[in-house]
Amino acid sequence: MIKVDNLSFSFPQKELYNNISFTLEEGQHCAFIGTSGSGKSTLIDILLDPEKYLYDGKLETDPDCKIGYVSQFPELDEAKETTVFEYLAEPFIKLQNEIQSICTEMETSTDLEPLLEKYQQALDSLDAMGGDDFESNIHKQLNAANLMKRRDSKAADLSGGEFKLIQVMKEMLNRPDLMIMDEPDVFLDFENLNALKQLINSYKGMLLVVTHNRYLLNHCFNKIIHLENTEIQEFDGRYIEYNFALLQTKVELQELAVAEQEEMERNDTIINNLRVIATYNSNASRGRALRARVRFQERLEARRIKAPFVEIKQPNIRFVMDDEMEDTTVVSVHHYSVGFDELLLDHVSFEIKSTDKVAIIGANGTGKTTLLRDVYNNNHASIEVNADAKMAYLSQFQGEMLKDANTILEEFIDAGFKTYDEIELYLSSYGFEEEILRQKIGSLSGGEKNLLQLAKVSASKANVLLLDEPTSHLDTYAQLALEKAIGEFKGAILMISHDFYSVVNGMDYVFIIEDKTIRKMTVPEFREMIYANHFDEDYLEMEQKKKSVEMKIEGALKDTNFELAKGLLEELEELIKRL
Known part of the structure; x- marks a missing residue:
């Protein structure tokens, strides 16, 4: 029904598509994926x-x-x-x-x-x-x-x-x-x-x-x-099969890359030996042999397989803080109530310790964002924030923390950076190239705006992070980078999220909002509750086994043990068939 053939399109500051082709046919339920700012909405x-x-x-x-x-x-x-x-x-x-x-x-x-x-x-x-x-x-x-x-x-x-x-x-x-x-x-x-x-x-x-x-x-x-x-x-x-195909290709490419590297190193040795000989023996045949070897080396370089979909570079999200706090309470909430036309939360009480990572889960419209804002603003009688707590806030309403009329450079000068060079170096690790830094924030994709918010949160060096839907609009690679950053952070995090994987992979426990109050739940309990309500009985066990095998494959690749990696791929393929 739809056929795209060798389509190319560019904005003045960015090339989006270079001879892309695809088809959409009856009966297909197609997911359209790609990193933030790659041009999905434009397409x-x-x-x-x-x-x-x-x-x-x-x-x-x-x-x-x-x-x-x-x-x-x-x-x-x-x-x-x-x-x-x-x-x-x-x-x-x-x-x-x-x-x-x-x-x-x-x-x-x-x-x-x-x-x-x-x-x-x-x-x-x-x-x-x-x-x-x-x-x-x-x-x-x-x-x-x-x-x-x-x-x-x-x-x-x-x-x-x-x-x-x-x-x-x-x-x-x-x-x-x-x-x-x-x-x-x-x-x-x-x-x-x-x-x-x-x-x-x-x-x-x-x-x-x-x-x-x-x-x-x-x-x-x-x-x-x-x-x-x-x-x-x-x-x-x-999608699960697509990820398996990417992992399979990754193993093949890395094995080929190792073999090619060994071949190139052998060739380099021969070239160097021929050059040494050529310095004291100007025989024409020696010169021809040297030139042939150099051309062969150039051909090896040229045919190195480029695989832009196999290993996409994740943004380097890192949450650092000026000073770690001792093991103490950083946020205390006692008998907190809030409502507008109707009461949303009634006499809610909880405490957050200095290294706790807590997700707030609840239906839309139950007061989660209002609670998080009140903690950040610290002007509610029922909320007490430790004097040594330095808080940073990421809003699901991106215009609350970013000005659309600003360029990226202006936004980070306003955030306390001294020079454009400093901003350029800092944001390059988040995937922002130099040519995009003078764009207005209003022209960016939702994912790019959330990455900028995360960059600002990190730059604040706060020890308490208040994150309202931080994964919204983020591509899967940025979501994984965020999970890693959360896991490595030594401070406290209070996070509103409906992203199941971010919660179960990064949080210590969960606050469930039900009937205008908060119920504390461990992450394993939360995971089992979700699986019990929405999946077959053995799905959780299968998915955990799948994750374990994937980690073993990554370990085998680090050790360049390709035979082990291939054997584990066969095991993974069988698990995927059962999911």
């Missing part, structure tokens, strides 16, 4: 409105292909005064009213032919959307997302996560041939994320979804399109 915009862009190459779309789109940004205004059901039913009711209007007009018109044509077109459109049974279809979607209880609620009263799901449903109910979604998972709590998984997996049409969410990637897609360093790679299969 989607080109697919939606190719006339807006000057690109080289071909973009072919089936003329009958109807495309639906869900933006990463909610659009609530149009739905403010309607109920959830009315919002979802709006396109069906609009067509029904149009059909009724045409019928009324036909009763008095003398020229029926154009009206009959309009009538048939409207009927066809309603039929294509399943309009005869639209109320039942809406109820099925609401039930799939566990939102039937919100059927008659005002759309304006929904949480942001609930409304995002309603937007997804509305597009699905229109039955487009291709549905494109740009990061539909951002800020969804785990229940809503699971509902999104259900909606994706039950959808019969073709999907192209930009996502970095490892939970969705592992459970929703049968094709991967990976955009990296101006190139595209297609993979027919699950």
